[in-house]
Every structure is written in structure tokens, then in C-alpha cells.
Amino acid sequence: MDPAYVYFEIGKTTLDKKQMQQLDFLAKNLIAPANQDTKVLITVMGSADGNTGSMKRNQYLSEARAKYIFDILTTQYGISPERLTMKTEVIKKASTPELSRAVIFTF
Numbered sequence: 001m002d003p004a005y006v007y008f009e010i011g012k013t014t015l016d017k018k019q020m021q022q023l024d025f026l027a028k029n030l031i032a033p034a035n036q037d038t039k040v041l042i043t044v045m046g047s048a049d050g051n052t053g054s055m056k057r058n059q060y061l062s063e064a065r066a067k068y069i070f071d072i073l074t075t076q077y078g079i080s081p082e083r084l085t086m087k088t089e090v091i092k093k094a095s096t097p098e099l100s101r102a103v104i105f106t107f
Contacts (some may be wrong), residue, residue, distance in 0.1 A: 013064035049100035050090040062088035
């Protein structure tokens with residue numbers, strides 16, 4: 001299965017309305033079904049742009065973004081925390097700028 005994404009505005013740790021709708025779609029149609037398959041682990045990868053701001057600030061953004069999504073998935077969508085792996089990264093050179101401020105889901 002290909003990765004799925006939700007994107008954050010620069011410097012933000014919460015999603016805008018459009019991206020919340022995207023997360024809702026992903027949670028209901030990809031993540032929840034994957035949660036039911038005991039062979040599938042779900043990775044929530046928070047990222048930040050390493051080309052702007054300090055390393056400390058970018059690490060904070062990537063961690064806060066991943067935790068924000070992790071919390072939404074477990075509390076609002078009932079995804080088992082044991083099924084989720086939370087990781088973070090600061091991206092120096094993303095193939096597209098949006099990927100450097102995203103949470104990426106892999107299955």
C-alpha cells in the first residue's frame with residue numbers, strides 16, 4: 001500500500017479544515033481497516049523542514065505533529081495505540097516542499 005499524507009501549514013502543529021477532512025477520510029477508509037488486520041502495522045511519521053528554522057524548533061514541530069495525529073487517531077477513531085508506531089524526522093531536502101511539513105502514514 002502506498003503512503004498516505006496530511007499536510008501542515010508552515011510552523012503549525014494542528015491541521016486546517018481541509019486537512020482535517022483528509023485525515024477523516026484516511027482514518028475511516030485506510031487506517032481503521034488496517035487497524036483490523038493483525039499483520040499490518042501503521043507508522044505515523046511527523047516531519048518538519050530542515051531548511052528553515054532551528055534544528056530544535058524543527059524537531060519540536062515533527063514530534064508535535066506526530067503526537068497530534070496519534071492522539072486524534074486513538075481518541076476520535078478508536079485506533080489501537082499498540083497498532084501505531086510514532087516516528088519523527090527533520091527533512092533537509094524533500095521531493096516536494098509539502099512533504100517536509102506532513103505526517104506520513106505507512107502500512
